[in-house]
Amino acid sequence: MPATPAVATASPLRDRFAGGAGYLAACTVGPLPVAARDALIADAQASAEARVDAAAYSATVERARGHFATIVGTSPDRIAIGSQTSPFVALIAAALPEDAEVLIPDGDFSSLLLPFVHSTRRLRVRSVPLTELATAVSPQTALVAFSLVQSATGEVADLPAITEAARRHGARTLCDGTQAVGWLPVAASSVDALVCHAYKWLCAPRGVAFLAVTEEFAREIPPLFAGWYAGQDPWTSCYGHEVALAEDASRLDVSPAWQAFVGAEPSLAMFADADPEAIHRHTTGRARRCRELLGLPEPAIPSAIVSWPDEGGDDLARLTHAGITASGRAGRVRLAFHVFNDEADVDRAVGALRG
DSSP states (O other): OOOOOOOOOOOOOOSSOOOOOBOOOOOOOOOOOEEEEHHHHHHHHHHHOOOOOOOHHHHHHHHHHHHHHHTTTTTGGGGGEEEEEHHHHHHHHHHHTTOOOOETTTOOOOOHHHHHHOOOHHHEEEOOOOGGGGHHHHTTTEEEEEBBBBTTTTTTTOOHHHHHHHHHTOOOOEETTTTTTTTSOOGGGGSSSSEEETTTOOOOOOOEEEEEEHHHHTSSSOOOTTGHHHGGSGOSSSSSSSSOOOOOOOGGGOOOHHHHHHHHHHHHHHHHSSSSHHHHHHHHHHHHHHHHHHHHHOOOOOOOEEEETTTTTTHHHHHTTOOOOOEEEETTEEEEOTTTTTTHHHHHHHHHOOO
16 A cells, blocks of 8 residues: 655644654643643742732633633533543433433443443443444433543544434433544534543643533533532632522532643643644544554544554554554554644654554
């Protein structure tokens, strides 16, 4: 098979990172851009000098909320903030009727699935192959929960087919965008609820997660983790039990990890200002060329993640020996191409595997 000609264009965001060459593991953890690094260093220095401003931290959190809303095409009042995806999923589980059916893909990420499996609502969890998810929705299905991009394989779910089937049968949809938001354009309005941890493709510190939820569905979700930050006015909601919760999605907020948001806000601002279609072309273009050079089939829906079986870990070892940071999951190796990767990263990975 002849090599695909290199694409001359490069991501305009590449220069925002101090490194990234040979790093093909954004699907595991995204590196911080320079602005995020500098913000964290400045905050640590200010804290060490006892220059701590809680109000400024809250302002940073609210800017981050706004940036994420922009990234997924909704308004800040539809966004709740937290630290992990699984607590948000647990809230969704608590909103379902007793003994309700939750339809999930086989082998999806545990943080999306276990809150349903172990819910006190005694939910019926039914698992099918991802490619059969849309056709498996039935009148008994209360919720379809799925990752937009599968963590282990990089496979992209057929979002239009799944959401259309769910609407036809009156089922809610919960989408985990953690492996998608940052390289794949995602519209929160396409599903009832979208959860996302920002430490992968959005290149933020771990500990910053978001829930985008429709106004209608938000009214059905119990604020089980409500604290002072879920109040209508957080700074007057710090004491006592007679606290009025916010009327929008922030009633589902968890008190933010301030320092994590300090690092996340510049990263989220960078992606909010970027052209999502250009990022999608860049990342999937690198991945497509990698597959062609390795003789791997192109997936039905383009993905920025290249993955294939590697039960013994031999291919991952070859990549590591060549100085390439990749990852292995579920007996597979994964190469993730992001905004800081270029054609040289493709050639280096292919060379290591062929060598």
